[in-house]
Amino acid sequence: MKISNVEIVTVSERGARVNWRADRPADFVASCSSPVDNKKLSARVEVVNGRHYLAAFDGLVAGAAYKFQISAGGGTVYKGAFDTLKKPGGRFRFRFATINDIHVGEEIYGLIILPGLKWLPLTPGLKLDIDGVPFWQYTNEAVVRELNELELDFIIVKGDLVTDHTERNIRRSKEIMDSLEHPYYIIRGNHDRAGGMREDYFRNTFGVRDGWQSFEHKGCGFLLLDCIHPKSGYTTFPVAELEWFEKEMKRMAHMPVFVYLHNPPLRSIERSFVNRVGRFLGIIDAHPTVAGVFYAHTHANKRILRRGGGKTVPFVETAATMDYPGGYNIYDVYSGGYIQTCVRPHDKRCSRWFELCEKAYYGLAAARLFGKISDRNFTWSGPLT
Numbered sequence: 100m101k102i103s104n105v106e107i108v109t110v111s112e113r114g115a116r117v118n119w120r121a122d123r124p125a126d127f128v129a130s131c132s133s134p135v136d137n138k139k140l141s142a143r144v145e146v147v148n149g150r151h152y153l154a155a156f157d158g159l160v161a162g163a164a165y166k167f168q169i170s171a172g173g174g175t176v177y178k179g180a181f182d183t184l185k186k187p188g189g190r191f192r193f194r195f196a197t198i199n200d201i202h203v204g205e206e207i208y209g210l211i212i213l214p215g216l217k218w219l220p221l222t223p224g225l226k227l228d229i230d231g232v233p234f235w236q237y238t239n240e241a242v243v244r245e246l247n248e249l250e251l252d253f254i255i256v257k258g259d260l261v262t263d264h265t266e267r268n269i270r271r272s273k274e275i276m277d278s279l280e281h282p283y284y285i286i287r288g289n290h291d292r293a294g295g296m297r298e299d300y301f302r303n304t305f306g307v308r309d310g311w312q313s314f315e316h317k318g319c320g321f322l323l324l325d326c327i328h329p330k331s332g333y334t335t336f337p338v339a340e341l342e343w344f345e346k347e348m349k350r351m352a353h354m355p356v357f358v359y360l361h362n363p364p365l366r367s368i369e370r371s372f373v374n375r376v377g378r379f380l381g382i383i384d385a386h387p388t389v390a391g392v393f394y395a396h397t398h399a400n401k402r403i404l405r406r407g408g409g410k411t412v413p414f415v416e417t418a419a420t421m422d423y424p425g426g427y428n429i430y431d432v433y434s435g436g437y438i439q440t441c442v443r444p445h446d447k448r449c450s451r452w453f454e455l456c457e458k459a460y461y462g463l464a465a466a467r468l469f470g471k472i473s474d475r476n477f478t479w480s481g482p483l484t
């Protein structure tokens with residue numbers, strides 16, 4: 100009996116989710132314990148495809164170090180450890196989720212193409228349609244199914260709804276989004292840009308007039324920006340948007356704010372020559388309480404703590420729903436901070452596809468995209484009242 104690819108995808112305040120692959124089916128048992136209470140707790144173990152396993156631990160103590168083991172046939176086959184997240188101070192206020200990089204209509208995954216050289220990709224591509232259903236469809240349907248089972252106040256969709264901006268793809272992506280049973284907000288990604296198209300189907304279908312929007316929810320401000328150059332897809336902030344952003348941030352100066360966009364603003368490549376990133380960061384620095392700047396685009400989990408304006412702000416990038424490592428992010432907001440947890444759907448077709456995706460980018464995908472456990476799951480402490 101051999102197991103491989105043990106991944107602690109999720110740790111939360113009260114639980115953890117661990118995935119692994121086995122060379123053959125077995126009656127796996129997973130348990131964990133912490134010196135905090137010395138109780139041995141067993142996980143719920145589920146399997147799909149006879150080899151993709153999930154151990155879901157629940158009822159754990161917040162902010163504690165746990166050791167876990169996976170056993171089969173009376174013998175231990177793996178030992179590992181994780182720390183549960185600290186609970187933020189104060190009372191629970193609300194929960195929301197984000198998803199990104201839906202990529203409806205993606206035909207081949209994992210291609211790196213230089214501008215103007217579409218016929219000569221730098222990497223071989225992958226695809227896995229199952230029973231006629233393309234990978235972009237079953238991965239997103241699995242995410243929507245799980246999100247619909249959660250109690251959420253809303254969902255923010257951080258762009259790249261499609262791979263090619265066509266009316267058909269935009270309409271199909273709208274159908275998937277409309278199957279969400281929670282209210283959702285949409286941001287444009289570089290693949291959703293309309294440069295060179297007869298019509299801006301994205302704007303017209305999703306009804307995002309200017310491309311930027313804000314709303315308040317239970318005392319927190321949410322600002323959603325469009326930082327996509329309409330022709331190149333590179334990062335740029337239009338002057339009018341920054342003027343609006345600055346005004347909105349001043350108007351919301353008395354409340355904590357969450358800021359969303361598609362392209363990573365700190366990434367120095369794929370920036371337009373005139374990008375105004377400095378001005379965007381200046382506005383972030385001027386606000387007293389920025390809970391985080393959240394984005395997408397590289398399909399990887401990453402987190403940077405950026406110091407500016409006398410405060411530290413998490414800049415957080417989350418992986419795509421459509422490819423490895425997959426999943427979505429949940430935010431539990433308390434009056435004294437929030438928790439981000441990353442969840443991967445445990446689904447038959449997704450598990451097969453994610454396994455294949457590890458071969459992408461000459462086998463570098465897994466290491467490049469999964470991120471550190473603290474990139475995917477973390478507690479931010481600060482006043483959110």
Ligand SMILES: [Fe+2]
Nearest residue numbers: 200259396397
């Ligand atoms: Fe993308």
Ligand SMILES: [Fe+2]
Nearest residue numbers: 259288289396
């Ligand atoms: Fe993108």
